[in-house]
Amino acid sequence: MTDQPQLPFGTFDAFGPALDVVDQLAGPVADALKSWDDREAARSVLYVDTDPEKADTAVFCETYGVPPEASANCVVVAAKRGGGTTLAACLALATTRVDVNRAVRRHLEARKASFAPMDTAVAASGMEYGGITPVGLPADWPLLVDEAVAATPYVLVGSGRRRGKLILPGRVLAGLPGAVVLPDLAG
Structure with missing residues (x-):
């Protein structure tokens, strides 16, 4: 990865613009970044290489120094x-939980x-379990974004695979296709 940008947080051995490493991303994620109409937003997405054995949120944050x-988390x-x-x-911050029974049910x-079965989520998204990300989701899916995510300067999300993560501005996530920002999605 060339022309190293500044990381907003965390300690990673390898990182850089996600557009420079689309071969490291799940197909739908790579396709979304390459075809994104907002080229500035696409260029703002960073990819960090990580150990897939440490992909679960708590372990990941501790290992890589991510608050x-x-x-x-994208569920x-x-x-x-x-x-x-x-x-x-x-999409909700890792410090919160999505209110599926009230907020999601009411909005939809x-x-x-309820949470979709793992095999359904993986097959329908084209992404790996533990790496599902809001970037590159099927066009007909609603994307509900908690307002705290949209207000966060930089947010770490999956890359579509268990190996690697994406870091991008919260406002960019709120502007993804099908995104609706909700004030009461998570608590």
């Missing part, structure tokens, strides 16, 4: 209404909402 309040939710199921992604106008 948990700068790390966000896939299945919302049922009538006879159909809608998949949606929810669903009768019932």
